[in-house]
Amino acid sequence: MCFIPFSPLSTCLFHKLLPQIPLKMCANSFHFQIDQLDSDDPTFQDFLQGTSQDLDINQESTHVDDDDDNVDNEVQFNEPLSTINPAPAKNHNQHNPHNPDLNKDENFPIWEKQTIAEMNRFRQTITSMREQLNMQEAGLSSMEEDYRERKERYHAFLNREDNDLSGIGSTGRRKNGVVDYDNDKFVWDASLKDNMTKVFGIKAFRLCQRGVCNANMDGRDIVVVMPTGGGKSLTYQLPAIMTTGVTLVLSPLISLITDQIMHLRNAGVEAVKITGSTPKSDQDNINARLGSMAAGAAAAGRDSNEKEIKLVYCTPEKIAKSKRFVALLQRLADAMKLARIVIDEAHCVSQLGHDFRPDYQKLHILRQLFPNVPIMALSATCPPLVLKDLLKVLRLGEIVPADNVPKSKNNPPNTVYFTSPLYRPNLCYQVLPKAAEGNKVYEEITAWILEKHREDSGIVYCLSKKDTEKVATELTKRGGIRTGVYHSERSDSEKEKLHWNWQKGVVKVVCATIAFGLGIDKGDVRFVIHHSLSKSLDGYYQESGRAGRDGKDSDCVIYYRPQDASTLSSMAMADKDGNTKLYAMLLFVQDLEQCRKIQFANYFSHTSNLSLTSWSTSSVSAHTPCGHCDNCTRPADSFEVKDVTVEAWQLLKIIQEVVRGGGNATLAKTAELARRTGGAGAGGGHGRKRGKKSSGGGKESVIMDLDAVCGGKVLLKKEDIETLLIELLLQRYLKEQYYSTAYSTVVYIQPGERSAMLTRFSNKEALATLSESMRLSCSFRITKKNPKGKSAETSSKKAKEKTGATAAASTLNLDDELEDSDVPEFCSGIDNHHNDDDNEHSIRKFNSTTTAAGKQKATSSMSLQKNIRAQQASKPTIISDDEGDVDGAFKDTGGNRFIDVGLNHESSDVDDWMDIVTTKPPPRKRRKIERGELSQEIDVIELSSDES
Numbered sequence: 043m044c045f046i047p048f049s050p051l052s053t054c055l056f057h058k059l060l061p062q063i064p065l066k067m068c069a070n071s072f073h074f075q076i077d078q079l080d081s082d083d084p085t086f087q088d089f090l091q092g093t094s095q096d097l098d099i100n101q102e103s104t105h106v107d108d109d110d111d112n113v114d115n116e117v118q119f120n121e122p123l124s125t126i127n128p129a130p131a132k133n134h135n136q137h138n139p140h141n142p143d144l145n146k147d148e149n150f151p152i153w154e155k156q157t158i159a160e161m162n163r164f165r166q167t168i169t170s171m172r173e174q175l176n177m178q179e180a181g182l183s184s185m186e187e188d189y190r191e192r193k194e195r196y197h198a199f200l201n202r203e204d205n206d207l208s209g210i211g212s213t214g215r216r217k218n219g220v221v222d223y224d225n226d227k228f229v230w231d232a233s234l235k236d237n238m239t240k241v242f243g244i245k246a247f248r249l250c251q252r253g254v255c256n257a258n259m260d261g262r263d264i265v266v267v268m269p270t271g272g273g274k275s276l277t278y279q280l281p282a283i284m285t286t287g288v289t290l291v292l293s294p295l296i297s298l299i300t301d302q303i304m305h306l307r308n309a310g311v312e313a314v315k316i317t318g319s320t321p322k323s324d325q326d327n328i329n330a331r332l333g334s335m336a337a338g339a340a341a342a343g344r345d346s347n348e349k350e351i352k353l354v355y356c357t358p359e360k361i362a363k364s365k366r367f368v369a370l371l372q373r374l375a376d377a378m379k380l381a382r383i384v385i386d387e388a389h390c391v392s393q394l395g396h397d398f399r400p401d402y403q404k405l406h407i408l409r410q411l412f413p414n415v416p417i418m419a420l421s422a423t424c425p426p427l428v429l430k431d432l433l434k435v436l437r438l439g440e441i442v443p444a445d446n447v448p449k450s451k452n453n454p455p456n457t458v459y460f461t462s463p464l465y466r467p468n469l470c471y472q473v474l475p476k477a478a479e480g481n482k483v484y485e486e487i488t489a490w491i492l493e494k495h496r497e498d499s500g501i502v503y504c505l506s507k508k509d510t511e512k513v514a515t516e517l518t519k520r521g522g523i524r525t526g527v528y529h530s531e532r533s534d535s536e537k538e539k540l541h542w543n544w545q546k547g548v549v550k551v552v553c554a555t556i557a558f559g560l561g562i563d564k565g566d567v568r569f570v571i572h573h574s575l576s577k578s579l580d581g582y583y584q585e586s587g588r589a590g591r592d593g594k595d596s597d598c599v600i601y602y603r604p605q606d607a608s609t610l611s612s613m614a615m616a617d618k619d620g621n622t623k624l625y626a627m628l629l630f631v632q633d634l635e636q637c638r639k640i641q642f643a644n645y646f647s648h649t650s651n652l653s654l655t656s657w658s659t660s661s662v663s664a665h666t667p668c669g670h671c672d673n674c675t676r677p678a679d680s681f682e683v684k685d686v687t688v689e690a691w692q693l694l695k696i697i698q699e700v701v702r703g704g705g706n707a708t709l710a711k712t713a714e715l716a717r718r719t720g721g722a723g724a725g726g727g728h729g730r731k732r733g734k735k736s737s738g739g740g741k742e743s744v745i746m747d748l749d750a751v752c753g754g755k756v757l758l759k760k761e762d763i764e765t766l767l768i769e770l771l772l773q774r775y776l777k778e779q780y781y782s783t784a785y786s787t788v789v790y791i792q793p794g795e796r797s798a799m800l801t802r803f804s805n806k807e808a809l810a811t812l813s814e815s816m817r818l819s820c821s822f823r824i825t826k827k828n829p830k831g832k833s834a835e836t837s838s839k840k841a842k843e844k845t846g847a848t849a850a851a852s853t854l855n856l857d858d859e860l861e862d863s864d865v866p867e868f869c870s871g872i873d874n875h876h877n878d879d880d881n882e883h884s885i886r887k888f889n890s891t892t893t894a895a896g897k898q899k900a901t902s903s904m905s906l907q908k909n910i911r912a913q914q915a916s917k918p919t920i921i922s923d924d925e926g927d928v929d930g931a932f933k934d935t936g937g938n939r940f941i942d943v944g945l946n947h948e949s950s951d952v953d954d955w956m957d958i959v960t961t962k963p964p965p966r967k968r969r970k971i972e973r974g975e976l977s978q979e980i981d982v983i984e985l986s987s988d989e990s
């Protein structure tokens with residue numbers, strides 16, 4: 043509304059000359075409709091030209107009055123009513139002596155000029171006011187829309203069957219001041235379901251999807267932990283299409299983004315991506331569309347038929363690097379058009395997670411830049427420290443469970459935490475023994491696939507790029523299986539082609555490193571095979587979870603042999619908590635008795651904020667065996683639990699002897715040595731004896747005198763010895779020692795902190811005095827009839843009878859023992875981990891459990907808690923070789939003997955050198971091994987001529 047002071051005379055003249063313009067009288071002003079002030083009107087022109095000379099337009103007194111309902115288009119003459127008396131021309135002149143006398147014709151030219159100038163200024167003012175008002179109108183209509191929506195919700199709430207007026211504040215509020223997003227009724231319920239079916243073709247919510255959608259619709263900060271394939275995408279895509287504005291989704295992989303965009307577009311949802319690979323013209327177009335959303339489409343003059351963008355996908359790198367994009371988001375947020383920010387695979391935020399991405403850490407700016415925009419973090423695995431880190435990095439408030447959210451939003455607002463049962467009953471877990479020879483492994487995997495899933499899609503995860511190619515070739519060669527290879531060195535176009543071929547079923551089996559799979563949305567993956575162990579149980583859960591996303595029965599198989607542990611260990615040592623995580627994985631695969639589901643449940647409920655209920659379903663509790671995994675279905679005669687106290691003592695004695703002589707031994711070589719295989723016969727003397735010269739001339743083999751060292755060879759199969767060695771490692775009777783060279787890391791085993799509990803006995807007969815509780819037992823697979831011809835079942839039963847109580851008692855006893863040590867206490871729950879980062883995984887305890895047959899079996903696995911403590915107590919020593927020579931594996935202890943038994947982790951097929959060389963410390967003139975020969979000769983040491 044304009045207030046322009048006119049002199050009373052001007053008012054009268056104006057009205058007289060332009061009677062078509064309505065003159066309104068207000069309490070103290072006159073109004074002319076500006077619309078009718080047509081500059082082309084001849085009368086108006088006349089007025090301007092000749093008779094309007096007394097208009098006194100004061101530009102500076104013009105102002106906008108937003109409160110007035112008559113908005114604009116009126117000019118107000120804010121003279122008092124009394125002054126419009128026609129008589130007052132004189133008075134006017136008296137009041138305003140500078141005004142010329144209208145009756146004097148000679149003054150007209152001056153007035154004319156002044157008036158025209160004034161009128162032009164007046165017009166400009168009106169134009170600028172119109173613009174301002176248009177913009178305000180746009181803002182007003184969006185506020186009206188918002189208001190209408192809220193009003194509807196409010197009325198709907200009042201009409202709810204179970205409404206409770208004392209809780210009103212927003213939808214879904216209950217009397218006791220909390221919201222239950224999972225169960226309360228909400229005004230958008232019907233529309234949510236409608237859109238889910240119509241747009242996404244999904245008939246019913248599953249897991250916590252409904253609750254998450256409700257919390258999203260209510261503008262909450264949210265953390266969602268749902269299993270892979272659980273349906274996390276729907277929980278933000280559905281609210282996105284139902285709310286005003288755009289949802290920003292940050293996702294780590296371009297392939298994943300492309301996949302999501304494709305699905306959304308097929309569903310008719312307007313989704314776009316802005317990544318480094320988006321062509322500039324596309325980016326400009328998207329930016330322009332978002333810009334017009336921020337400005338209000340009408341104001342920006344965009345095509346009204348153009349669909350509004352509902353989801354924008356980009357990588358975290360884009361946020362970290364593009365100021366222009368961030369500025370655009372800010373404009374959207376200011377215009378209340380940034381509905382929410384979704385962070386997919388949110389565990390990548392944390393360095394403690396298994397997929398850390400540095401650019402995710404920069405996402406802390408989101409809360410700073412957009413304090414009012416809700417943030418949603420999604421993940422499939424989120425251990426407590428990762429969750430804690432995630433909340434910290436993203437500046438999210440304290441978490442509250444989804445069924446008990448305080449109605450008032452605190453500052454900072456609470457984060458609503460959703461978690462779903464991680465147990466997926468359609469996945470059948472199995473650990474199969476892996477043959478020592480590579481060819482046999484390929485043969486077995488091929489046979490397994492052809493027998494179980496001849497026509498199905500699957501993934502074979504391998505440890506190295508080389509392995510992926512080898513396995514793929516072998517599967518095709520041996521079984522005609524159509525395979526593809528995926529690893530980080532494949533080009534983008536190769537990866538894209540493989541994705542396409544796999545989706546279409548042209549490629550049946552993808553042999554890949556773990557780079558493959560994050561976010562792959564292929565529902566009918568019927569099997570996931572691990573050619574080697576995963577580095578952690580979290581990783582394994584995630585990788586294996588890519589099977590059966592459509593809910594149909596699928597297989598998850600690990601081929602395991604203990605030697606792989608060395609390879610993994612050398613890789614894990616560089617990671618924070620790497621060994622702790624690997625040990626959990628080893629406990630999983632070593633266990634032949636406890637249901638896999640229960641193992642997962644125990645692990646995750648202790649290592650993450652996930653309660654055990656995450657592993658229960660509506661029908662079964664977390665500790666009810668799944669009934670279909672290998673351990674639930676394992677025939678009783680296919681494994682035996684043996685008392686291995688003597689064998690453990692022997693192995694420790696051997697390793698002790700190796701170390702005493704200044705040598706090192708790998709797991710594989712210790713197993714060979716213990717069985718007196720790999721070369722010459724037994725010797726006497728100090729337990730070691732010079733063997734025959736090697737054909738190379740400079741090398742010398744020495745075999746340990748097992749009779750002298752440990753009363754004879756260990757009477758177990760090689761693979762059983764390896765299994766036992768892993769068990770001893772997990773129970774701190776052994777520890778690892780790493781030897782790093784420029785090319786690789788070799789893992790040796792050494793006596794651990796608990797070894798003295800056995801090695802203090804001088805001979806195996808003396809072990810008989812060991813109390814039952816101190817004896818050790820271990821489970822072994824039975825692949826053939828045992829040598830004595832007894833049935834495996836009988837022997838197994840006997841063994842169990844003999845050792846069952848022992849194992850349990852041993853566990854207890856060891857726990858007691860540890861109570862006095864100064865190892866920190868372990869606790870569960872996120873809050874208890876504040877000052878105990880290293881203990882993250884130390885709080886799980888594997889219990890013996892009921893098998894499918896309903897029998898309580900003794901387990902040889904001691905409490906993992908103790909294992910972890912062992913880890914902390916005995917941090918591995920890393921010896922580094924400054925020279926970087928491979929042959930630097932030699933360890934000079936200053937004595938006369940030199941023993942080195944090694945394994946190169948880079949090749950699992952290496953026929954490792956296992957000789958023990960007795961000699962004085964050789965002079966440092968050893969042959970430098972070239973890169974090409976590394977895998978074959980890592981531990982070869984050439985002696986000087988005088989010692990040969």
Ligand SMILES: Nc1ncnc2c1ncn2[C@@H]1O[C@H](COP(=O)(O)OP(=O)(O)OP(=O)(O)O)[C@@H](O)[C@H]1O
Pocket residue numbers: 244245246247248251268269270271272273274275276422560561562563565591
């Ligand atoms: N309620 C539902 N009923 C049936 N199918 C569903 C439901 N929700 C999602 N899906 C389907 O399940 C599949 C997996 O969903 P989605 O990709 O969202 O899983 P995710 O949790 O993101 O998995 P990942 O962590 O592996 O990325 C999709 O094909 C999706 O259409």
